[in-house]
Amino acid sequence: MTKTAGDAVATHANTRRILWQGVLLSLLAATSCCNYLLFHSLAELYAIVIAAGIFIIAWTARAHYHNDYLLFIGIAYLFVAGFDTLHMLGYHGMAVFSDLPGYNLGPQLWLVGRTLEAGTLLLAPRFTRRPLPLKPVFAGYGLISALALWSIFGARNFPLCFSPETGLTLFKVVAEYVIVALLLAALTHLVLRRKTLDRQVYRLLFASILLTIASELCFTLYISHYGPANLLGHLLKIVSFTL
Numbered sequence: 001m002t003k004t005a006g007d008a009v010a011t012h013a014n015t016r017r018i019l020w021q022g023v024l025l026s027l028l029a030a031t032s033c034c035n036y037l038l039f040h041s042l043a044e045l046y047a048i049v050i051a052a053g054i055f056i057i058a059w060t061a062r063a064h065y066h067n068d069y070l071l072f073i074g075i076a077y078l079f080v081a082g083f084d085t086l087h088m089l090g091y092h093g094m095a096v097f098s099d100l101p102g103y104n105l106g107p108q109l110w111l112v113g114r115t116l117e118a119g120t121l122l123l124a125p126r127f128t129r130r131p132l133p134l135k136p137v138f139a140g141y142g143l144i145s146a147l148a149l150w151s152i153f154g155a156r157n158f159p160l161c162f163s164p165e166t167g168l169t170l171f172k173v174v175a176e177y178v179i180v181a182l183l184l185a186a187l188t189h190l191v192l193r194r195k196t197l198d199r200q201v202y203r204l205l206f207a208s209i210l211l212t213i214a215s216e217l218c219f220t221l222y223i224s225h226y227g228p229a230n231l232l233g234h235l236l237k238i239v240s241f242t243l
Contacts, residue, residue, distance in 0.1 A: 021239065021242060025235055025238065025239070028042055028043060028046075028235070028238070029231065029235060032226075032231055036093075036225075036226040036231075037091070037093050037094065039231070039234075040088070040091055040234065041088055041091075041094075043234040043235070043237070043238055044084055044085075044087065044088035044091075044234075045088065046238055046241075047081075047084055047237055047238055047241045048081045048084050048085055048088070050241040050242060051077040051078070051080050051081035051084065051241060052077075052078065052081045054073065054074050054077045055074045055075065055077055055078040055081070056074075057074065058070050058071050058073065058074020058075070059071070059074055059075075067127060067128040067129065067196060068127040068128075068130075068131060068132035069124050069125065069127050069128045069196075069197065070201075071127070071132055072120065072123070072124050072127045072132050072137065073120060073121070073124050075134075075137055075138065075141065076116060076117070076120035076124075076141060077117075077120075079116055079141045079142075079144075079145050080113050080116050080117050080120075082145065083109055083110075083112050083113035083116065083145070083148075084109075084113050086109045087106055087109035087110050087113060090102055090105040090106050090109055091105075091106040091225070092106055092225040093225075097153075100153070100156075103162050103163075103164055103225060104160060104161055104162050104163075105152070106162075106225065107161035107162045107168075107172055108152050108158050108161050109152065110219070111161065111172070111175050111176075111179075112145075112148045112152075114176075114179050114216065115175075115179060115182075116141070116144070116145075117212070118179045118182035118183050118186065118212075119182060121182075121183065121186035121190075121209060121212075122182050122183075122185050122186040122189060124186075125186075125189045125190055125192070125193040125196075128193050128196035128197065129193075129196065159171040161175075162225075167222075167223050168220070168222070168223075173220050176216050176217075176219050176220045177220065179216050180213055180216050180217060183209055183212055183213045183216065184213065186209055187206065187209045187210070187213075190202070190205060190206060190209065191206070204243045205243075207243050208240045208241075208243035209240075211236050211237075211239050211240040211243065212236075212237070212240045214236050215233045215234075215236035215237045215240060216233075218230070218232050218233030218236065219233045
């Protein structure tokens with residue numbers, strides 16, 4: 001197969017993927033008109049499956065990498081998937097954790113998951129040129145996760161993120177902007193290390209981080225847990241995880 005023919009096949013395959021993604025997102029968005037909790041659960045499950053898949057692929061293929069960039073991301077996304085699962089279960093209206101108000105619990109768990117994600121994307125380019133210390137990385141993410149869970153479920157001293165009377169708190173909005181700043185720094189770091197990554201991988205990661213930034217900005221604007229800004233933020237998150 002010539003290079004031109006190969007490029008044409010790749011372009012056709014990418015077009016099909018985009019079309020299928022568009023159809024999937026449209027169907028998913030349509031469910032929000034019937035039952036927003038159903039939409040939210042499906043959207044989060046979609047992202048959770050992808051995050052878990054990232055870990056499985058990164059871990060099983062770790063012997064074949066030229067650097068540990070993707071392995072580091074894979075390990076981190078296992079913990080991100082855990083917090084996204086709790087976020088889904090603790091979302092307003094789910095009533096799984098009945099002793100904690102879902103209007104506040106959901107945003108708290110969301111912030112932890114997105115902070116882990118943004119911090120990971122910022123640090124990951126460091127492992128294009130140095131080996132990844134597996135045990136310290138697992139221990140570090142485990143400790144951070146344990147402390148966050150203790151603060152939310154145990155001590156219950158995690159700052160308030162949403163109030164039924166006033167909506168998003170100042171802490172929640174500032175925290176989202178801090179996450180956006182981390183993602184912008186991660187994007188800059190990625191661009192500086194782009195020559196150490198496969199060209200296609202670099203492009204996908206670049207687009208993924210941009211969409212994650214857009215998603216986070218949506219979560220600085222919503223007034224209702226079931227509003228359009230919340231809906232758009234989750235759809236952007238899905239595309240970001242897919243990339």
